[in-house]
Amino acid sequence: MSTASTTQEQGHRPGATAAGYPRQGRDRELKRALEAHWAGNLDAVGLLDVVAQVQDQRFAALGGAGLAEVPVGDFSLYDHVLDAAVLLGLLPARATREGLDASTSEGRLERLFTAARGGGDTAALEMTKWFDTNYHHLVPELGPGSRPVLDPTDLLEQLAAARSRGLVARPVLVGPVTFLRLSKPADDAPEGFATTDLLDTVLPVYAELLGRLADEGVAWVQLDETALVTDLDDDLADLARRAYEHLSGVTSRPRLLVGGSYDRLGDAAQVLLDAGVDGLAVDLAGASRADVEAVAGLRGLAGKRLLAGVVDGRGVWRRDLGAALDDLEVLAASGAQVDVAPSCSLLHVPHDVERETDLDPEVRSWLAFADQKLAEVVTLARGLAEGRDAVADELRASADLAASRAASPRTRDAAVRERTDAVTSGDLARDVPAAERRALQAEELGLPLLPTTTIGSFPQTSEIRRARAAHRAGNLDLAAYEAAMEEEVRVVVAAQEKAGVDVLVHGEPERDDMVRYFADRLEGFVTPKHGWVQSYGSRCVRPPVVVGDISRPEPMTVRWTSFAQSLTSAPVKGMLTGPVTILAWSFPRDDEPRGVSAMQIGLALRDEVADLEAAGTRVVQVDEPGLRELLPLRAAGREEYLRWAVDSFRLSTAGAASTTQVHTHMCYAEFGAVMSAIDALDADVISLEAARSRMEVLDELAAEGYDKGVGPGVWDIHSPRVPGEDEVVDHLHEALRRLPADRLWVNPDCGLKTRSVDEVTQGLAVLVGAARRVRDEAPAAGA
Ligand SMILES: CN1c2c(nc(N)[nH]c2=O)NC[C@@H]1CNc1ccc(C(=O)N[C@@H](CCC(=O)N[C@@H](CCC(=O)N[C@@H](CCC(=O)O)C(=O)O)C(=O)O)C(=O)O)cc1
Numbered sequence: 055m056s057t058a059s060t061t062q063e064q065g066h067r068p069g070a071t072a073a074g075y076p077r078q079g080r081d082r083e084l085k086r087a088l089e090a091h092w093a094g095n096l097d098a099v100g101l102l103d104v105v106a107q108v109q110d111q112r113f114a115a116l117g118g119a120g121l122a123e124v125p126v127g128d129f130s131l132y133d134h135v136l137d138a139a140v141l142l143g144l145l146p147a148r149a150t151r152e153g154l155d156a157s158t159s160e161g162r163l164e165r166l167f168t169a170a171r172g173g174g175d176t177a178a179l180e181m182t183k184w185f186d187t188n189y190h191h192l193v194p195e196l197g198p199g200s201r202p203v204l205d206p207t208d209l210l211e212q213l214a215a216a217r218s219r220g221l222v223a224r225p226v227l228v229g230p231v232t233f234l235r236l237s238k239p240a241d242d243a244p245e246g247f248a249t250t251d252l253l254d255t256v257l258p259v260y261a262e263l264l265g266r267l268a269d270e271g272v273a274w275v276q277l278d279e280t281a282l283v284t285d286l287d288d289d290l291a292d293l294a295r296r297a298y299e300h301l302s303g304v305t306s307r308p309r310l311l312v313g314g315s316y317d318r319l320g321d322a323a324q325v326l327l328d329a330g331v332d333g334l335a336v337d338l339a340g341a342s343r344a345d346v347e348a349v350a351g352l353r354g355l356a357g358k359r360l361l362a363g364v365v366d367g368r369g370v371w372r373r374d375l376g377a378a379l380d381d382l383e384v385l386a387a388s389g390a391q392v393d394v395a396p397s398c399s400l401l402h403v404p405h406d407v408e409r410e411t412d413l414d415p416e417v418r419s420w421l422a423f424a425d426q427k428l429a430e431v432v433t434l435a436r437g438l439a440e441g442r443d444a445v446a447d448e449l450r451a452s453a454d455l456a457a458s459r460a461a462s463p464r465t466r467d468a469a470v471r472e473r474t475d476a477v478t479s480g481d482l483a484r485d486v487p488a489a490e491r492r493a494l495q496a497e498e499l500g501l502p503l504l505p506t507t508t509i510g511s512f513p514q515t516s517e518i519r520r521a522r523a524a525h526r527a528g529n530l531d532l533a534a535y536e537a538a539m540e541e542e543v544r545v546v547v548a549a550q551e552k553a554g555v556d557v558l559v560h561g562e563p564e565r566d567d568m569v570r571y572f573a574d575r576l577e578g579f580v581t582p583k584h585g586w587v588q589s590y591g592s593r594c595v596r597p598p599v600v601v602g603d604i605s606r607p608e609p610m611t612v613r614w615t616s617f618a619q620s621l622t623s624a625p626v627k628g629m630l631t632g633p634v635t636i637l638a639w640s641f642p643r644d645d646e647p648r649g650v651s652a653m654q655i656g657l658a659l660r661d662e663v664a665d666l667e668a669a670g671t672r673v674v675q676v677d678e679p680g681l682r683e684l685l686p687l688r689a690a691g692r693e694e695y696l697r698w699a700v701d702s703f704r705l706s707t708a709g710a711a712s713t714t715q716v717h718t719h720m721c722y723a724e725f726g727a728v729m730s731a732i733d734a735l736d737a738d739v740i741s742l743e744a745a746r747s748r749m750e751v752l753d754e755l756a757a758e759g760y761d762k763g764v765g766p767g768v769w770d771i772h773s774p775r776v777p778g779e780d781e782v783v784d785h786l787h788e789a790l791r792r793l794p795a796d797r798l799w800v801n802p803d804c805g806l807k808t809r810s811v812d813e814v815t816q817g818l819a820v821l822v823g824a825a826r827r828v829r830d831e832a833p834a835a836g837a
């Protein structure tokens with residue numbers, strides 16, 4: 055039976071849609087407007103004007119691509135989890151100052167941004183990673199007394215905006231289970247309270263929302279339950295069952311499409327179907343035929359809607375459309391009403407690869423950003439609805455591109471392969487164990503007890519950014535640009551010497567981004583010029599793309615570290631970004647496992663470490679803030695991931711002489727799940743974010759038997775507030791209760807690039823002053 059006749063019999067014509075689209079505007083108009091608004095240079099009316107323009111752009115792209123249904127509710131001024139808290143009336147009370155009028159758009163904006171960013175004495179909501187992506191969401195705070203109240207104002211506005219353009223709109227919202235799972239107990243919540251205790255409290259509000267949307271004539275609503283894309287335990291399955299039995303039972307409602315992204319739904323899919331949902335949205339990016347058949351074989355799928363995410367929504371490679379159609383036909387044969395979509399919101403990819411005119415045309419032809427992905431799902435839906443002949447040209451072009459990429463010499467470098475194949479376990483181990491290295495390094499470096507250092511970056515001032523922009527635009531030649539950066543290094547070194555810091559850094563002024571800087575200097579990467587994606591709020595990054603095998607044509611950092619070292623007799627740390635983080639913050643290739651690229655980067659960094667040593671560097675830091683981020687959502691893939699993550703780090707650092715002190719640094723993470731891997735990295739010193747968690751991370755390290763140097767952050771650099779010396783001394787005392795003095799380092803939580811010069815001057819003085827005070831009392835404290 056042909057696919058076309060199957061679909062006709064069911065009376066369903068496959069269509070294309072998406073769960074979300076980039077939000078910042080093609081030229082980051084929203085980012086600029088938000089930042090102008092926060093700086094007091096654009097009023098609420100001006101901001102909302104830009105918002106309307108960005109909405110226009112988005113609907114033009116979504117509708118113009120030929121989607122049968124466009125998402126609404128995915129667009130956000132700051133973050134979609136925060137928006138869900140607004141929708142449910144669950145913002146913390148502190149976000150609403152006395153007298154604020156939440157019925158006006160000015161009042162709503164002020165409340166939203168207070169929750170997101172804090173202000174005055176009001177603390178912002180915490181921010182954390184959105185699953186295993188490089189997007190960060192805000193964390194709602196809930197307690198047993200939380201009383202949700204529906205506030206659909208923003209959603210209904212988006213719905214009206216889409217409809218006014220003649221588009222069929224499907225609200226895409228965070229589902230109740232995921233919302234509660236991603237929230238945290240408010241500070242005053244009693245011990246034992248779990249946010250999921252509120253399921254029965256929030257479900258009536260979701261039900262009310264469904265009723266409201268039904269009144270508006272909305273046909274379908276999509277609830278995103280990505281929290282279910284983990285190992286499904288009984289509690290989680292029970293939450294999903296209760297939630298969707300309740301919502302399916304609502305009498306007046308649109309039809310319910312429920313799904314999750316970034317991996318397979320697994321057993322949760324059956325739970326949802328059994329609970330009575332009308333459709334499933336499944337992420338099939340990189341799915342095997344067995345994965346596809348597992349979906350097709352779900353009990354009760356026939357007749358239900360199946361949004362098949364067969365185009366990778368967070369990667370940047372063109373899909374092999376023929377192979378995708380094979381999968382779609384298997385799914386359609388199940389009797390499900392199949393529609394086609396990217397596997398997740400397109401929030402994670404840039405807008406349009408056609409703008410990348412600086413990229414080699416061959417490489418560009420292999421890439422697909424948001425707009426190209428929309429075209430792919432539209433083609434696939436047509437192919438499924440009308441048969442392959444209807445899209446024969448597209449299928450042929452897609453097959454040709456896949457073949458050209460597979461055969462391209464760009465993707466494979468025999469010399470690199472030979473080197474990685476020759477790596478032995480000996481290459482992954484330092485010459486002598488950590489305890490012996492400690493003694494050798496103490497002698498080499500002659501540092502005081504409780505040495506002070508920073509994490510690497512110093513303020514990226516507007517002068518630095520302007521100089522770089524001028525250089526890129528061709529208005530400042532390389533020599534003048536480098537001279538300006540050297541001047542900055544002089545200032546940074548002088549500031550550290552004046553403060554009395556023990557291990558200095560050069561400040562990283564020459565780096566636009568700690569990953570992109572390296573990708574720009576490594577073979578095997580391309581760095582799209584317009585490839586911005588949202589990281590959090592208004593902040594964006596331009597992830598590099600791994601195109602082929604990776605190698606280092608020449609030293610990448612040595613000139614800067616050597617220059618800084620030439621200015622001082624104190625040791626200057628060489629600063630490198632580690633292989634896992636370079637990969638975590640890049641778009642990986644899809645024709646090789648990530649571990650292959652990681653080992654290649656490991657070798658490139660190993661050469662860099664050797665060159666730094668040859669130039670006289672005695673301390674090298676290899677940052678790995680991305681280590682936790684790539685940990686697979688499901689336990690099954692974790693062991694293999696941690697093996698290559700640890701091996702690639704060790705490959706980059708283990709060639710260092712025993713006298714060379716290797717540091718690593720991590721932040722943004724709950725370290726618990728990767729503690730044993732952190733130990734296995736075998737770095738001599740690790741600096742970790744800890745200031746806000748009262749040094750608890752040291753307990754986790756101790757539990758792992760960690761016996762190397764540790765610098766728990768004693769200065770929360772995410773806040774403009776510089777801690778007082780007493781506060782830092784308290785942190786150090788707290789640390790010394792868990793760690794002997796000869797293993798404790800004194801440093802901030804992370805780099806100083808987002809802080810002002812004044813804050814850094816003050817902070818360094820505090821850091822050094824506190825370290826000196828505790829040093830004087832150290833024999834007692836360390837005992
Ligand atoms: C630490 N994090 C990082 C992640 N991923 C990375 N690849 N890099 C990271 O550092 N993931 C996890 C976290 C996420 N956190 C952040 C924190 C802060 C930002 C941020 O501030 N981003 C900046 C852009 C930074 C940048 O690339 N700067 C460029 C300038 C680019 C630019 O905007 N140029 C202007 C012209 C310049 C001018 O006139 O001023 C232009 O093109 O229009 C540089 O320094 O050269 C942001 O503004 O959003 C991101 C993630």
Ligand SMILES: N[C@@H](CCS)C(=O)O
Pocket residue numbers: 509510511568629677679719721804805806807
């Ligand atoms: N060396 C980097 C690490 C950030 S995680 C910095 O200091 O900015």
Ligand SMILES: [Zn+2]
Pocket residue numbers: 509679719720721803804805
């Ligand atoms: Zn950091």
